[in-house]
Amino acid sequence: MTSEYHTAVGADGARGDGRADGRVPAQVTRALTEVDERFGTASFLRRTLNKVFPDHWSFMLGEIALYSFVILLLSGTFLTFFFRPSQQEVIYNGSYTPLRGIQMTEAFDSTLRLSFDVRGGLLMRQIHHWAALLFVAAIIAHMCRIFFTGAFRRPRETNWLIGFTLMTLALLEGFAGYSLPDDLLSGTGLRIAYGVAESIPIVGTYVAEFLFGGQFPGTDLIPRLYVVHILLIPGLLLALISAHMMIMWHQKHTQWPGKHRTNDNVVGAPFFPAFMAKTGGFFFSVFAVTVLLAAFFQINPVWLYGPYDPTQVSAGSQPDFYIGWLEGALRMMPNPETNIAGHTISWNVFVPAVLIPGLFFTAMAIYPALEAWVTGDREIHNVCDRPRNRPGRTGLGVMMISYFAIMLLAGANDLISVHFDISLYTTTWIFRIAFLVVPPLAFLVTRRICIGLQRHDLRTAQHGYETGRIVMLPHGEFMEVESQLPDEEVARMGLEYRQGPAPELPPPVDEHGVRAPHTRNPLLKVRRALGTLLYEPELPEAREAARHELPAHGVRGELPSGEDREEAEPSRRG
Amino acid sequence: MRVRPLRIRVRHRRLAGFVVLSAALFAVGTGYGLATEHTGAAAAGDPSAQIAQGRALFLQGCASCHGKAAEGTANAPSLIGVGAAAVDFQVSTGRMPLAQQGAQAPAKRPRYTQEQIEALAAYVASLGPGPAIPGKEQYTPPKNADLAFGGTLFRTNCSACHNFTGEGGALAYGKKAPPLTHATDRQIYEAMLTGPGTMPVFSDAQLTPQEKQDIIAYINAVRAVPDPGGFNLGRLGPVTEGLVAWLIGMAVLAVVAMWIGARAKRAQ
Numbered sequence A: 001m002t003s004e005y006h007t008a009v010g011a012d013g014a015r016g017d018g019r020a021d022g023r024v025p026a027q028v029t030r031a032l033t034e035v036d037e038r039f040g041t042a043s044f045l046r047r048t049l050n051k052v053f054p055d056h057w058s059f060m061l062g063e064i065a066l067y068s069f070v071i072l073l074l075s076g077t078f079l080t081f082f083f084r085p086s087q088q089e090v091i092y093n094g095s096y097t098p099l100r101g102i103q104m105t106e107a108f109d110s111t112l113r114l115s116f117d118v119r120g121g122l123l124m125r126q127i128h129h130w131a132a133l134l135f136v137a138a139i140i141a142h143m144c145r146i147f148f149t150g151a152f153r154r155p156r157e158t159n160w161l162i163g164f165t166l167m168t169l170a171l172l173e174g175f176a177g178y179s180l181p182d183d184l185l186s187g188t189g190l191r192i193a194y195g196v197a198e199s200i201p202i203v204g205t206y207v208a209e210f211l212f213g214g215q216f217p218g219t220d221l222i223p224r225l226y227v228v229h230i231l232l233i234p235g236l237l238l239a240l241i242s243a244h245m246m247i248m249w250h251q252k253h254t255q256w257p258g259k260h261r262t263n264d265n266v267v268g269a270p271f272f273p274a275f276m277a278k279t280g281g282f283f284f285s286v287f288a289v290t291v292l293l294a295a296f297f298q299i300n301p302v303w304l305y306g307p308y309d310p311t312q313v314s315a316g317s318q319p320d321f322y323i324g325w326l327e328g329a330l331r332m333m334p335n336p337e338t339n340i341a342g343h344t345i346s347w348n349v350f351v352p353a354v355l356i357p358g359l360f361f362t363a364m365a366i367y368p369a370l371e372a373w374v375t376g377d378r379e380i381h382n383v384c385d386r387p388r389n390r391p392g393r394t395g396l397g398v399m400m401i402s403y404f405a406i407m408l409l410a411g412a413n414d415l416i417s418v419h420f421d422i423s424l425y426t427t428t429w430i431f432r433i434a435f436l437v438v439p440p441l442a443f444l445v446t447r448r449i450c451i452g453l454q455r456h457d458l459r460t461a462q463h464g465y466e467t468g469r470i471v472m473l474p475h476g477e478f479m480e481v482e483s484q485l486p487d488e489e490v491a492r493m494g495l496e497y498r499q500g501p502a503p504e505l506p507p508p509v510d511e512h513g514v515r516a517p518h519t520r521n522p523l524l525k526v527r528r529a530l531g532t533l534l535y536e537p538e539l540p541e542a543r544e545a546a547r548h549e550l551p552a553h554g555v556r557g558e559l560p561s562g563e564d565r566e567e568a569e570p571s572r573r574g
Numbered sequence B: 001m002r003v004r005p006l007r008i009r010v011r012h013r014r015l016a017g018f019v020v021l022s023a024a025l026f027a028v029g030t031g032y033g034l035a036t037e038h039t040g041a042a043a044a045g046d047p048s049a050q051i052a053q054g055r056a057l058f059l060q061g062c063a064s065c066h067g068k069a070a071e072g073t074a075n076a077p078s079l080i081g082v083g084a085a086a087v088d089f090q091v092s093t094g095r096m097p098l099a100q101q102g103a104q105a106p107a108k109r110p111r112y113t114q115e116q117i118e119a120l121a122a123y124v125a126s127l128g129p130g131p132a133i134p135g136k137e138q139y140t141p142p143k144n145a146d147l148a149f150g151g152t153l154f155r156t157n158c159s160a161c162h163n164f165t166g167e168g169g170a171l172a173y174g175k176k177a178p179p180l181t182h183a184t185d186r187q188i189y190e191a192m193l194t195g196p197g198t199m200p201v202f203s204d205a206q207l208t209p210q211e212k213q214d215i216i217a218y219i220n221a222v223r224a225v226p227d228p229g230g231f232n233l234g235r236l237g238p239v240t241e242g243l244v245a246w247l248i249g250m251a252v253l254a255v256v257a258m259w260i261g262a263r264a265k266r267a268q
C-alpha cells in the first residue's frame, strides 16, 4: 500500500515538479497509510491533498461565512444551556437592579441571567451576535464576488441557487435568533413581522395567526422560534453548506484570467500544505476578530431595552442590518390602502414588505438562468470575468446594491435625521426619490465606467504604457516611446473574455414582407430588451476598438513550465 | 458570578453629588438670603421687588418676541399662565431667550443666573396661575425610589420620543426629542410638568409626583449604568452595530485575507 500511495502521488506529481515526497512528510504518509489500510481512503486523500486552490483574497469571503457558522454553532450551543425559550411570566430578581421586580417572560429573564449572572455568558452572547453579523455580511460579500465575476455561470448554476437559499436562510435564522430574548426592541420587530403577514391579501390574517399561534404576541411564538432557530434552520444550513462545498470541490474553484489559466485547469496552491496553512490561519483570524469585537464592543444590550410589552414602542427601533432594508422599505412607502367589499388591502405594508422583497429575491435567484437566456451562452466557464469586462452585468449588480443600500439607509432615517440635523420628512422624501432615481443612474454610470476601463486596458495592451520619453527620429519626426506590457499582464486583463456587442438581428421585415420573429414574439422582445442592458452599447469607441481587435494572445492554454512555482491541475473532470 | 447590585453604587455616586450640591446650594441660599435681608426691608419678604426685577429683565430680553406684557406676538406664544416652572425650564436649559427662529428652540448655555431666572419666573407667574418651580424635595427621587417601575413608566410614556436608552429621537417637521443625558433632576421634573415644545404635559393626574421621581431615578440610573459589554457604540442599537460589523469586522478580515494571500504567494 505504501508504494501504491507513493506511486500515485508520484504519477500525479510528475506533472510539474516531482515534489511528491518532499511535499508530504514521511510521518504524515505513514499515518495516512495506516488509515488507508483500514478504510481505503488513499486515493481520496491524494486527490484532496493535491487539490489546487486559487489564491486571490476574494476567494476567502466564503470562508469567512463558513468559519463564522462554526463559531455560531459553538457559541449557540453554549447559549442553549442557559436560555429558556418560554413566554411564562416571571418576576425578575437577578443582579441588574434597574429591572429588578419587573414582570417579564422567562426568555427575557434567562437572557438577563446569561448577561449578568452566568460566568462568560455576556461574552458568549456577544460572540454569538457579532458572529451572526459577520456571517451574514460575509455571505453577502461572497455573493457579490460570485456575481461580479460571473462565477455563477455554467456549470455552477446549482451552487448559485444553493448559495442563494443559504443567504435567505441566514437572514431568517438571524431574525429568529434576534427575536429570542423577547426584549422591547426585537418584540417590536416581531410585531412588524405579524403586520407584514397580515398584509397579504385574503389569506393574511390566517397566515399570521397560523405562524404566531394565534393573536400577537401569544405564548407560542418564542418556543416556535427557538425550534426554528436552533434546529430547523441550522440543520438546513448544515445540509446545504455540505452540498455547496461538495459541489464546489467537484467543480473546483473558478480562477482569475492570467497566463496559463484556462477554462480547463486551475492554477494555484495545492491544498496541502499551502492552502491548508492559509485557510487554517484564516480560521483563527476569523475567530480572533469575532472574539475581539465581542470583548470590546457591546452588542444588543437588551437590559437597556427592557422586556417586551405590546403597549411600548421606542424611538430609534431598528433591526439588525440584514433586515434593516425591509424596515427602510416600510418607512419609505407612501400610505395607500384600498377597501374592497369590506376587506382592507394594506398596500403600504404589502408592497414594501412582501412584493418588493419577493421581486428582488426572485431576480437574484434566477439571474444566472436569465443571463444565459438573454445571451444564449451555454458554455462552461471556469475563468472569472473581470467586472469591467462585463459592463452590463456589473452595472446591474451595482444597481441592486444601491437599491438595498438606499432601503437600508431609509431604515435608519430617524437616526440620520437627529444626527445630521435633517428633518425627518425631508429624509423620507430624499429616500423615496433616491430609490427611484439612483439605482438606474448607478447602472448607467457603472456601465460607462466599466467600458472606459476596458478601453483603457485594450489601449495599454495594444500600445503599452506611455513612458513620457519623447525621442526625435532621424528624419525629424517626434514620437513617444511606449513600453510593451509583459504577456503576463496582458493575460491578466482577460480581454478575450469581454462581453461582445449584441448579435446582429435579421431585418424586421424581410424581402417577402414577412416580419421577423423578434418583432412579433413578445418573449423574444423581452429578451431583446434585456439584451440592451447586458450587451455593450454601441459607443463610437467600441466600434473603433472592434476594428483594432487584439490578435489572439500567445501562450494561453498551455500548462505551466517546471519553474513556474504555481501548480496546475490539468483536468476539470478529476 | 454575581454582579454587585448596581443600586448601591449608583446611589453612592449620586449621594456624593447631592451632598456637595446641597452644601453649595445651602451656602448660596443663605448668603443670598442674608444679602437680600440687608438690602432693605422693601425687598425682603416682598415678592414685588423680585417681580419688578423680573419684569425689567423680561422687557430687556424677552419682550421683543413675547410682547411687553408677555401677551405673545406673531413670533412667540403668550406666556400668561405658563407658570414659573416653564420659565425655569426654558431659561435654565438655555432654550430661552431664543437666538434664532427654527423648528424648535435648542438647548444651550443658560444666559441668566439662577437669581435672575427666579426673578423672571416670579414675574411670569404673577401674570397668571401656572405650575410653580418644584421644590427640591419634590423633584429629588428618594433613596427607595422604585427604579424598575420608573423604567416601565419611562418605556411607556417617554421612550416613544426619547428612545429606550434616552438617546433622543426624531419627530415630525424637523423637531426632535433631545437626548436625556444632560438634564438635571429639576429640569426633568419641569419638562414633565410643563411639556416644552411638542412634548406632552404629564400632569400630576397622569403621573403622580412619586411616579415622576421614579422616572427621574430610572433616567439617572441608566445614565450611570456602566456598559458591561464594552464600548457602547453610542447606545444607538443595530445601526451602529451593523456599521462596526462591516467597517471593522469585514474590513479587517478582508485585509487579513489579502495579507495571507500575499504571504502564501511569497512563501511558495
Ligand code: HEM
Pocket (backbone or CB within 6 Å): A069, A072, A073, A075, A076, A077, A079, A080, A083, A111, A114, A125, A128, A129, A132, A135, A170, A173, A174, A175, A176, A177, A178, A179, A180, A181, A229, A230, A234, A237, A299, A300
Ligand atoms: C447559523 C446561524 C445563526 C445565526 C445567524 C444566529 C443568530 C442569532 C442572533 C442574532 C441571536 C440574538 C443574540 C443576542 O441575544 O444578542 C441569537 C440568539 C440565540 N442563538 Fe443563534 N444564530 C445562529 C445559530 C445558532 C445555533 C446553531 C444555536 C444553537 C445550537 C443558536 C442558539 C441561540 C440561542 C440559544 C440564542 C438566544 C440566547 C440569547 O440571546 O441570549 N444559534 N442567534
